[in-house]
Amino acid sequence: MVGSLALAGFLAAGCASYATDRHVAPLFTQLSTAGGGEQIEAAGGAFVLQRDAPGGEITEFGLRPLFLHSHPGEGRRKTEFLAPLGLVSITPDEQLSRLLPFGQYQRRTHADGTRTWSYFGFPLVYFASFPDGRTVRAWLPVAGRVEKLLTFDKIDFALWPLYMRTERDGRVAHHFLFPFFRFLSGEGAEGWRVWPLAGHAHLEGNYDRWFFLWPFVSFERDKLSLPPERRRSRWSVFPFFGRARQGSFEATTVLWPFFGYARDPRSGFRSWDVWPLVRVQRPGTSKAAKRTRLWPLWSRFEGDGMTSTWWLWPFVNSREETYLDHTRNALRVTPFYDGDHVKRADGGEQRTEKVWPLYQSQRGSEGSRFSFPALSPLWHMPQLERHYSWLWTVFAREERGEHLRERSLLGLWRREKDADEDRRSLAGLWARRDYRRAGRAVRETSLLFGLVRWRSAAGESLEWMAPSLPGPGWPLERVRSTGPATAPGDGDAPPR
Structure with missing residues (x-):
């Protein structure tokens, strides 16, 4: 009896405190993360909480995939819920709330201190305010006004589609x-339409367009402000x-859409099209792209800083893209x-x-990440991965500078390495x-939920440590080493 009480007292004294690592995944995990942060997981990773330091401010928490809230600081907060449908994003000058397909609310504070807001939601209701204090309202199809939508300055409607008024650059259409x-x-515009019988639209110095029995007969002249030899007619x-002409160009x-031919003797441009099987386009001295297509076996596009080649469309595609500050080479074999x-100018x-469904990896100047399997057939989408990849990822490894993090399915295996530990x-x-510690390599080991623990150091004898249930019981506050942390095989490893 006395021995049992003594053992119980010994174990009770050995219970881990809230300021130590506790790793009993998939039920519960509390760990010191690389860089000195703190992470708590439960239910195999469904619940997650992240702090910037042990006991410090919470930077992220959530119950995935229901919601995930992050608070990186500087007045910025973001909550994703039912990803990718729901989002609440708050910054010092903007707030966005969205739940697809039901609605979206957005509020902005402009540089001059004025505020605007807008709401669009089911059942097709729209409200918006503007810096001058005006508020517009619309309920489709009943009545309302919408401003700055698509290319229109203003749209008014009543019992749509019975009546609608649009305004763009001073031109009004009823x-x-x-x-x-x-x-x-x-503003120099006039026109009428009785669709599909006939219609006419004219904008002074821009275009003149007619149609009869749409879409069967049409005629138009564009770029009317240019000299006659540079105007376009179709x-x-x-x-x-069908025919089109502009200067020496004709098509x-x-x-x-099955047969087409175009040429421009002045620039040497030529194009032959037997849609969708064959297309040959040679730009000559023009700025047009160079195209060759023998569908679906092979096609190639060269122009606008991009070269794209397809084999057995839509399965294999190779792309080379050139931008001002970087170049990009990509290869896709669907799926x-x-x-x-990507190579940057700096x-x-x-x-x-990504090799679906086996693995995906990222390697770059800022670090690397590897995980398997990669069950999602979609290309890299960080939002969806944050919410769902924990359900199927067997192993993930991430390196950023001196920080190394590893995690297995359900969080059963964890590794958190930095310059200190x-x-x-x-x-x-x-x-x-x-x-x-003091320039010496130190190793601590824990077995069986923290019941058996010991410490060894170079030049010192083995030291037994008190139990710390449920283990391993390392303090969340990391040791600040005088030199870089040394892992086994990295140099001066401690004795076993």
């Missing part, structure tokens, strides 16, 4: 029984025949492989590779901690 009847006027008797279509290599690089743990069974 629509009745949209799209059947329209009347256009103002007409067609759909789908049988012909027969049985659109099994995605590879991407010398930085980033390589991303290297901590590894297999839930309940085994844990090890390596660090340096």
Whole structure:
């Protein structure tokens, strides 16, 4: 009896405090993370909480995949819920709340201190305020006004599609029984439409367009402010025949979209099109792209700083893209492989590779990440991975500078290494901690939920440590070493 009480007292005294590592995944995990932060997980990773330091401010918490809230500081907060449908994002000058497909609310504070807001939601209701104090309202199809939508300055409607009024650059159009009847006027514009019978639209110095029995007969002249030799004209008797001309350029279509031919003797431009099987386009001295297509076997596009080649469309694609500050090379074999290599002008690089469903990896100047399997067939989407990848990722490894982090399925294996310490743990069974003290390598080991623990150091005898249930019991506050942490095999390893 006395022995039992003594054992119980010994074990009770050995229970881990709230300021120590506790790793009993998948039930519960509390660990010191690389860089000196603190992370708590429960239910295999469904619940997660992250602090910037032990007992410090919470920077992230959530119950995945229901929601995940992050607070990086500087007045910025973000909550993602039912990803990718829900989002609440708050910054010092903007707030955005969204739940697709039901609605979105946005509020902004401008540089002059004025505030604007807008709301769009089901059932097709829209409200918005503007810096001058005006508020517009719309409820489709009943009535309302919308401003700065698409290319229009203003849209008014009542019992849509019975009546709608649009305004753009001073031009006003009245629509009745949209799209059947329209009347256009103002700022050099005039026009009418009785669709599909006939219609005419004219904008002074810009275009003049007619149609009859749409889409069968149409005629238009564009760029009317230019000299006659640079204006463009087009007409067609759909789908049988169509012609377009602009200066020395001319194009012909027969049985659109199947047969087409275009040329410009001045620039040497040529294009032949037997859609969708064959297309040959040679730009000559023009700025047009160079295209060759033998669909679906092979095609190639060269232009606008990009070269794209397809084999057995839509399965294999290779792309080379050139921008002002970086270049990008990509290879995709749908759906099994995605590879991407970015080179920046400052010398930085980033390589991303995904072999579905086996693994995905990222390697670059700022660090690397590897995980397997990669069950999502979608290309790299950090938002979805934050919420769902913990459900299927068997192993993940991330390196950033001197920080190394590893995690297995359900969090059963964890490794958190930085310049000060290297901590590894297999839930309940085994844990090890390596660090340096007074220039000497020190190793601490924990077995069987923290019941058996010892410490060894170079030049010192083995030291038994008190139990710390449920283990491993290392303090959350990391040792600040005088030199870099040394892991096994990295140099002066401690004795076993």
